[in-house]
Amino acid sequence: xxxxTLSSYDEQLAEIASDLNEMGRMAWRLTADALxxxxxxxxxxxxxxxxxxxxxxxxxxxxxxxxxxxxxKYQPMAVDLRVLVAAMRVANDLERVGDLAKNIAKRTIAIDxxxxxxxxxxxxxxxxxxxxxxxxxxxxxxxxxDGKMASEVRARDGEVDAIHTSVFRELxxxxxxxxxxxxxxxxxxxCAKNIERIGDHATNxxxxxxxxxxxxxxxxxxxxxxxxxxxx
Amino acid sequence: xxxxTLSSYDEQLAEIASDLNEMGRMAWRLTADALxxxxxxxxxxxxxxxxxxxxxxxxxxxxxxxxxxxxxKYQPMAVDLRVLVAAMRVANDLERVGDLAKNIAKRTIAIDxxxxxxxxxxxxxxxxxxxxxxxxxxxxxxxxxDGKMASEVRARDGEVDAIHTSVFRELxxxxxxxxxxxxxxxxxxxCAKNIERIGDHATNxxxxxxxxxxxxxxxxxxxxxxxxxxxx
Numbered sequence: 001x002x003x004x005t006l007s008s009y010d011e012q013l014a015e016i017a018s019d020l021n022e023m024g025r026m027a028w029r030l031t032a033d034a035l036x037x038x039x040x041x042x043x044x045x046x047x048x049x050x051x052x053x054x055x056x057x058x059x060x061x062x063x064x065x066x067x068x069x070x071x072x073k074y075q076p077m078a079v080d081l082r083v084l085v086a087a088m089r090v091a092n093d094l095e096r097v098g099d100l101a102k103n104i105a106k107r108t109i110a111i112d113x114x115x116x117x118x119x120x121x122x123x124x125x126x127x128x129x130x131x132x133x134x135x136x137x138x139x140x141x142x143x144x145x146d147g148k149m150a151s152e153v154r155a156r157d158g159e160v161d162a163i164h165t166s167v168f169r170e171l172x173x174x175x176x177x178x179x180x181x182x183x184x185x186x187x188x189x190x191c192a193k194n195i196e197r198i199g200d201h202a203t204n205x206x207x208x209x210x211x212x213x214x215x216x217x218x219x220x221x222x223x224x225x226x227x228x229x230x231x232x
Numbered sequence: 233x234x235x236x237t238l239s240s241y242d243e244q245l246a247e248i249a250s251d252l253n254e255m256g257r258m259a260w261r262l263t264a265d266a267l268x269x270x271x272x273x274x275x276x277x278x279x280x281x282x283x284x285x286x287x288x289x290x291x292x293x294x295x296x297x298x299x300x301x302x303x304x305k306y307q308p309m310a311v312d313l314r315v316l317v318a319a320m321r322v323a324n325d326l327e328r329v330g331d332l333a334k335n336i337a338k339r340t341i342a343i344d345x346x347x348x349x350x351x352x353x354x355x356x357x358x359x360x361x362x363x364x365x366x367x368x369x370x371x372x373x374x375x376x377x378d379g380k381m382a383s384e385v386r387a388r389d390g391e392v393d394a395i396h397t398s399v400f401r402e403l404x405x406x407x408x409x410x411x412x413x414x415x416x417x418x419x420x421x422x423c424a425k426n427i428e429r430i431g432d433h434a435t436n437x438x439x440x441x442x443x444x445x446x447x448x449x450x451x452x453x454x455x456x457x458x459x460x461x462x463x464x
Contacts, residue, residue, distance in 0.1 A: 061449060068303060068317055075304045085300055092324065106461045172415060179408050186404065186421060190461070193422070217293065229338045229422070 012070045013080075016063060016087050017143075020094075023059040024139040027094040027101070030056065031135060031198055034101035035128040038108045038191060039121070049105035056098035063091040079212070086212045090142065093201040093208075097135070100194040100201075107187040120170055124192070127163045131195050134160065134202040142205055147213045150206035154218075160199035167192045168228040193228070244302045245312075248295060248319050249375075252326075255291045256371040259326040259333070262288065263367060263430055266333035267360040270340045270423060271353070281337035288330035295323040311444070318444045322374065325433040325440075329367070332426040332433075339419040352402055356424070359395045363427050366392065366434040374437055379445045382438035386450075392431035399424045400460040425460070 030052055037045035067084045070076075076084065134153050141149035168189065175185045207218045262284055269277035299316045302308075308316065366385050373381035400421065407417045439450045 064317065068313065071300060071303045072307045072309075072313060075307065077304075081300065081304060085296065088320075103461060110461060172418065175407070175414050175418075176411050179411065182407050182414070183404060186418075187461075189418060189421070190425070229335060229342060229419075 009070070009074045009076075012066065012074070013083065016066050016070070016084070019059060019063050019066070020087055020090055021139075021143055023056065023063065023091060023094050024142070026052075026056050026059065027097040028132070028135050028139065030098055030101040032132055034104040034108070035132065035195070038104055039125060039128070041108065041111065041113065043109050046105040046108040050102050053098045053102040057095055060091045060095040064088050078215075082212050082215060086208045089208045090205050093204045097198050097201050100198050104191050104194050107191050111184050111187050113184060117170075117174060120167075120174065120188075123163065123167045123170055124188075124195075127160070127167055127192065127195050130156075130160055130163060131199045131202070134199050138202045138205045138209075142209050145209070145213065147209060150209045154203050154206040157199055157203045160196055164192055164196035164199075165228045196228075241302070241306045241308075244298065244306070245315065248298050248302070248316070251291060251295050251298070252319055252322055253371075253375055255288060255295065255323060255326050256374070258284075258288050258291065259329040260364070260367050260371065262330050262333040264364055266336040266340070267364065267427070270336055270343075271357060271360070273340065273343065273345065275341050278337035278340040282334050285330045285334040289327055292323045292327040296320050310447070314444050314447060318440045321440045322437050325436045329430050329433050332430050336423050336426050339423050343416050343419050345416060349402075349406060352399075352406060352420075355395065355399045355402055356420075356427075359392070359399055359424065359427050362388075362392055362395060363431045363434070366431050370434045370437045370441075374441050377441070377445065379441060382441045386435050386438040389431055389435045392428055396424055396428035396431075397460045428460075 030049055033045060033052070034049045036042070037049060067087045071081065071084050074080075134156060138150055138153040140146075141153065171185045171189050171192070175182050210216065210218055262281055265277060265284070266281045268274070269281060299319045303313065303316050306312075366388060370382055370385040372378075373385065403417045403421050403424065407414050442448065442450050
């Protein structure tokens with residue numbers, strides 16, 4: 001771990017909060033760009049997304065390092081300690097969001113053909129729009145320490161899962177209809193799954209905010225409507 | 233964060249190391265059981281795997297809490313601080329391994345039919361065997377602080393990716409041959425991907441050990457042979 005000159009405790013906290021905000025914006029932007037590249041079969045944009053994931057990884061390491069050094073130097077207790085642990089958790093979730101967006105971009109390049117099914121495109125757009133909104137809302141809730149807004153994000157994850165399951169079924173149908181769709185639809189199955197998982201990370205951020213505000217970890221008992229791993 | 237009575241620094245470090253070993257054994261066991269359930273279409277075993285993931289999640293929280301409180305209380309520097317940060321990272325990777333094993337178990341229940349292709353079963357067995365060996369080796373390397381053994385795990389990740397890509401292609405062929413295979417093969421595509429990702433987490437543990445031993449983070453430049461997200 002590199003040496004890092006620590007300024008005052010409050011300055012450290014403000015710097016971490018600001019980095020986390022910046023990282024949230026970067027992860028949201030990368031997701032939006034990946035989904036736009038996917039929707040418009042834009043290989044050039046997909047290549048940009050792949051490149052732009054690296055600064056997000058670096059930001060995670062920076063936040064982890066700052067948080068750990070702040071804990072070591074100032075020995076914060078209770079809520080102050082939770083804020084720092086939470087910063088590391090959120091940075092971890094946002095790093096995963098970046099990876100998932102990058103994977104969508106890689107598959108966009110592999111697909112290299114427009115989606116021919118209008119119905120499928122509409123479903124993908126619906127899923128993308130909801131997940132981007134979930135991510136945006138939870139990042140705003142986190143910055144504002146708004147537990148109510150975060151709970152709403154958590155409650156809506158079931159909706160993400162339901163749309164994902166429906167996209168999953170449509171893709172299966174499309175594969176059954178014409179075997180020439182199989183290779184492309186396989187990539188799209190993974191893209192849909194990645195979008196759904198970005199939604200899960202938004203939910204994780206909501207749960208981390210609950211932990212900051214209350215000191216309690218939420219049990220993983222939120223309504224699960226993603227039946228895609230059970231579908232037969 | 234709960235209060236935790238801290239004993240001496242060395243005792244704390246020993247407790248964290250012991251928890252991490254235990255967590256490694258749990259995650260390896262869960263993976264082995266999930267892969268056995270998948271290979272033998274054993275729904276009862278798959279249900280056991282789903283249940284057994286919870287203690288792994290709890291162990292992660294426990295290790296994170298202990299590591300953070302130890303950092304706050306003892307303000308360790310240099311290698312001591314790295315050991316604690318690394319414990320949190322490894323616990324995070326092992327928690328993800330548990331989730332991936334659980335997802336394989338869920339899909340095993342959904343598939344509910346034996347794999348009819350001998351060739352496919354052989355490929356899955358080969359992939360499973362290699363990934364279990366990677367996980368076992370990296371956990372032993374981590375416990376023994378054996379950087380050389382860990383490097384070997386990292387070097388072999390390309391082999392995991394190559395087998396995964398080959399399984400991916402076989403599954404596509406199998407779907408093209410007979411559309412009745414599509415639903416089952418879709419689950420198997422995700423299972424294969426999950427196994428490959430368990431291999432990635434083994435590699436992450438190897439990289440975390442390198443960080444403990446040297447203070448340097450490895451760039452993500454290891455040979456990538458997983459062409460499945462590029463395959464068209």
